[in-house]
Amino acid sequence: MSDGRLRARDVSVEFSGLRALDGVSLDLDRGEIVGLIGPNGSGKTTMVNAITRQVPLAGGEVTVDGVSLNDLKPHEVARRGIVRSFQIVRLFDHLTVAENVETAALAQGHGRRAVQSRVEELLMEFGLAGRADSLASELSYGDKRRVEIARALAAEPAFLILDEPAAGMNEGESDVLLALLSALPTRRKLGLLIIDHDMALIMRLCHRLHVLASGRTIAAGSVESVRRNPAVIEAYLGSSATTAHA
Ligand code: ADP
Ligand code: MG
Numbered sequence: 015m016s017d018g019r020l021r022a023r024d025v026s027v028e029f030s031g032l033r034a035l036d037g038v039s040l041d042l043d044r045g046e047i048v049g050l051i052g053p054n055g056s057g058k059t060t061m062v063n064a065i066t067r068q069v070p071l072a073g074g075e076v077t078v079d080g081v082s083l084n085d086l087k088p089h090e091v092a093r094r095g096i097v098r099s100f101q102i103v104r105l106f107d108h109l110t111v112a113e114n115v116e117t118a119a120l121a122q123g124h125g126r127r128a129v130q131s132r133v134e135e136l137l138m139e140f141g142l143a144g145r146a147d148s149l150a151s152e153l154s155y156g157d158k159r160r161v162e163i164a165r166a167l168a169a170e171p172a173f174l175i176l177d178e179p180a181a182g183m184n185e186g187e188s189d190v191l192l193a194l195l196s197a198l199p200t201r202r203k204l205g206l207l208i209i210d211h212d213m214a215l216i217m218r219l220c221h222r223l224h225v226l227a228s229g230r231t232i233a234a235g236s237v238e239s240v241r242r243n244p245a246v247i248e249a250y251l252g253s254s255a256t257t258a259h260a
Pocket of ligand 2: 058059060101
């Protein structure tokens with residue numbers, strides 16, 4: 015039975031006895047955008063690694079549609095429809111933009127023709143059609159990051175997790191990204207979990223926020239409630255970030 019939901023329950027992760035995550039619970043539904051925020055080192059990337067089963071769990075459980083992912087390998091998690099991008103761009107530099115997206119689409123086991131049209135559609139959607147035959151290494155940073163997201167989408171995820179997709183982008187690039195990302199959940203019926211330090215982007219994009227500090231949840235809820243939460247302001251946002259958007 016499908017409830018269309020990714021759930022992490024009481025997730026803990028330890029690195030050589032040090033608790034990087036301590037009992038974090040987070041839900042993501044298809045069709046919604048959740049922002050995972052918190053200061054550097056608060057455990058955001060580790061939470062993603064826990065969900066995609068790239069680090070061992072010291073406690074807790076991750077499920078999709080009620081089925082546990084705990085014992086799965088990362089590639090098996092991806093096959094269940096949970097696809098992530100990494101904080102550092104990971105493209106095949108020696109392949110073209112189209113080939114980069116194509117490899118991900120081919121992995122889905124569709125025929126050549128279906129893959130071809132899927133790739134074209136994604137490149138169009140991401141404003142990359144003109145760069146289809148450029149080598150990934152020749153792209154601007156913003157373009158690389160968009161190729162990465164197109165690649166992730168080629169795998170037809172039910173849940174997409176983006177780790178700092180706007181990092182290193184200028185304001186114009188980040189505006190383009192915002193428009194692309196806000197359309198995804200409805201257009202592709204996927205749940206989007208996004209980590210980013212660009213608070214303007216996060217607050218405009220997300221339906222809900224989840225805030226970590228030192229491996230624990232310090233706040234979760236609507237953008238407005240989180241923004242006004244004193245613990246969040248103290249731990250992370252700072253007065254400038256909260257007023258910047260008022
Ligand atoms: P964030 O993404 O919020 O900046 P991370 O999840 O990367 O934070 O890191 C959380 C904490 O876990 C940090 O103290 C970091 O040093 C530690 N950590 C993360 N990954 C590892 C690892 N593979 N081995 C040891 N410590 C790690
Ligand atoms: Mg990180």
